[in-house]
Amino acid sequence: MKKGALFIAISFILVACSTSPNTDMANEETSNREVESIGQVSIDGSSTVFPVTEAVAEEFYAVNPDIKVTVGLSGTGGGFKKFCRGETDVNDASRPIKETEIELCDSSGIDYVDFTVAYDGLAVIVHPDNDWVDELTVAELKMMWEPDAQGEITKWNQIRDEWPDEELSLYGPGTASGTFDYFTEAIVGEEGASRGDYTASEDDNVLVQGVASDKYALGFFGLAYYEENKDKLSLVPVNNGDEAVLPSEETVKNGTYSPLSRPLFIYLNDQALAREDAAEFTQFYLETAGELVSEVGYIPLTDEEYAAEMEKYETFLETL
Amino acid sequence: MNRITRSKIIDQLFKYFGILCTSIGLIMLAALLINVFSDGFGRLSIDFFTALPSRFPEKAGILTAWTGTLWIFGLTILIAIPLGVGAAIYLEEYTRKGFLSNVLEINIANLAGIPSIIYGILGLTIFVRTLRLGESVLSGALILSLLIMPIIVVSTREALRAVPKTIKEASLALGASQWQTIWHQVLPAAFPNILTGIILALSRAIGETAPLIMIGALTYVPFVAKSPLDEFTVLPIQIFNWISRPQAGFAINAAAGIIVLLGIVFVLNGIAVVIRQRARNKIKW
Missing domain, CATH: 1.20.5 (Single alpha-helices involved in coiled-coils or other helix-helix interfaces)
Structure with a gap:
């Protein structure tokens, strides 16, 4: 009994401390005993965003070992199904939420807010011995990948006459991947529309292996996979009408590598954000993302953009 | 010639x-x-076993993954063996041969052929959502138990069938009830062969990933499960995640993880084989 009373008294004091406007490191430990806090933040969603969230969770654990942050990887769509049932607090997403998912969230009364946390570039890759391709236009990529190309466009010289009369072998992510959705949307113009007769794998390392061992191959996947395998692959500049641009941190950041760069998001349940633990995690995410994103192979936003996201977060907190 | x-x-x-x-x-x-x-x-090093997952391949460890695998394994044994063996005893010793038992038999054999992801979908609806067990070790173990139950049932029935009819009849003739006959004569005699089926079934369960991902088994978990209702991850999921990462260091981690998984399967099978041998030596007719 006595212990219980003491505990309640202490909690009151701690709560009083944590609500003081001047929050600094010293009372971070105390604030997770906030009445509403459950000491847990559950995250699921995109496997593309996973490395970023894992890195943030890892660093967050070092500062706040009392808050259990768990991260799953059901994919962006699978994650939204759970998120919109209120089963998770945060959803990692490699694309914006879809209309159908918004309806799902609405129907179960889930409100949310999204933040952009990083950029990812899609790299178009050929074999290093490929000496004929010095750039590809968006139209040429479309010609190779659109559904009508199936069984029709099978040779390199069908793309440009001067290119060799050799088989064009295509490698790309499988249809369940957010990368596939994004590429088809950006290149073919319709999400999910693609030829089916290409070598597909959900594991990008398999695609790396495939392109690296086939002189007449062409593939696309996340830029990070190219960065780790530079010696085995050759990067193709993409021409969107103005100029041929190679993907790099700079060209992805300033938007000139278009249309094959995309933002990565986190979606937060606003009920969860009302909790001290989730709010603290989100703030930590936005503060540290800039540094952690490049460590795991993605491209950070500019400092101003992160500041804007932070401002959005703070304004949002006030509306709660 | x-x-x-x-x-x-x-x-x-x-x-x-x-x-x-x-x-x-x-x-x-x-x-x-x-x-x-x-x-x-x-x-492989002590650190590898005691460290939490990390974005740095050389710092990352499998503490939560191997403990999760052992949790799942232990609970699956506790759930699947009584259910599977019980069902097999009923089907083999109590049901009359006829239309109904044929239907049951065909259905159980069919269950063994269902892709594991389907069990994941079933488990998500029943255990995680309807029974509100959440994305817990218990949900995972229940799903894997369902998944391997048909294998245990089929192999246990074979084992029971291999017990000589004369032994049963002698026991019944001496006035033992059917339950006493099963418990004191049939089960001990069939035990070594039942164990063979269980070993095969559990080895399958330990490598399963798909149904566990389906129910939302996590990938980054910074704590070891303390109760059956805690969240968890398992070695195959950790390995799967590492293999698909771009950095070469994670591929090495994945290989090390595979060695640990093989080691666990090897040790557990070894224990079961020893138990089986002992049980075999005990049978004297």
């Missing part, structure tokens, strides 16, 4: 065919082992 030589040649040919069949399996296993050991053996 001619016919005899021909028979001998066929005999020899068949022997070499048998050796070929055996060695294909062994060569595949050896190739896997050599590949995995050369990549991952150097990565």
